[in-house]
Amino acid sequence: MSLRIEHITGGYTRKPILKDLSFNVEDGELVGLIGLNGAGKSTTIKHIMGLLEPFEGQIFLNDRTIHMNSTLYRQSIGFIPETPVLYDELTLKEHIEITAMAYGLDIDKTHRKAEPLLKLFRLDDRLEWFPSDFSKGMKQKVMIVCAFIIDPSLYVIDEPFLGLDPLAIRDFLKLLDEKKQQGASILMSTHVLTNAEKICDAFVILHNGEIYAQGTLSQLRKHFKMPGASLDEMYAQLADEEGFII
Numbered sequence: 001m002s003l004r005i006e007h008i009t010g011g012y013t014r015k016p017i018l019k020d021l022s023f024n025v026e027d028g029e030l031v032g033l034i035g036l037n038g039a040g041k042s043t044t045i046k047h048i049m050g051l052l053e054p055f056e057g058q059i060f061l062n063d064r065t066i067h068m069n070s071t072l073y074r075q076s077i078g079f080i081p082e083t084p085v086l087y088d089e090l091t092l093k094e095h096i097e098i099t100a101m102a103y104g105l106d107i108d109k110t111h112r113k114a115e116p117l118l119k120l121f122r123l124d125d126r127l128e129w130f131p132s133d134f135s136k137g138m139k140q141k142v143m144i145v146c147a148f149i150i151d152p153s154l155y156v157i158d159e160p161f162l163g164l165d166p167l168a169i170r171d172f173l174k175l176l177d178e179k180k181q182q183g184a185s186i187l188m189s190t191h192v193l194t195n196a197e198k199i200c201d202a203f204v205i206l207h208n209g210e211i212y213a214q215g216t217l218s219q220l221r222k223h224f225k226m227p228g229a230s231l232d233e234m235y236a237q238l239a240d241e242e243g244f245i246i
């Protein structure tokens, strides 16, 4: 499912945080949303999720806006937030069931779909556990499992690597690659540039709420006039220009 962001200006109060953003995420494409702290990555994601209303511009998911059918729009997106959002009074098994219900999926089929994911993330023997029993990384894994069981056409992922151990990061990257091969569109915000460089097809670099540069790694190298540079080196260059220390 393609995501089209067209001339979005938006934010929290009347003062815009995002200024005239336009970019696309095509079918089978993984786009990395990159930027320094406060650049506007989470604000962009909130607009895509329909949690904030743009002042100007439109967001299309396969040519449909959220206003055309908000349920269908939201059900097409698997969202992995930066901070896990879990219900204290529900077990892992119940989180899977509530996700199935929210997305109108058959509960037994969803449990079957969850099985290999739970195994992969070593949560298969913890179905009766409550969030208070989970570590930070385990909570993040529950969010990942819940996003992947709905098999969405668009994944929106906000800084997924925090708290994940190296084994889980490897498995998560492998899963993302599989979904990409199956034609899903993925937008992932992250500061972990080595991982982003490994798997993203293209990047959108945000700076002060505007698009500073966008394109493939080789297009970014041209933009920064840094042939052969890594994403890390280009990011450092951007920070240097702004007088930041990273």
Ligand SMILES: Nc1ncnc2c1ncn2[C@@H]1O[C@H](COP(=O)(O)OP(=O)(O)OP(=O)(O)O)[C@@H](O)[C@H]1O
Residues within 6 Å of the ligand: 012, 013, 017, 035, 036, 037, 038, 039, 040, 041, 042, 043, 044
């Ligand atoms: N709830 C809010 N109300 C008002 N302003 C906000 C709110 N959340 C964020 N902002 C402001 O919006 C701007 C962009 O913040 P945002 O969280 O989108 O940045 P980010 O790129 O995700 O940063 P980080 O890498 O630190 O997560 C910042 O100036 C921030 O102060």
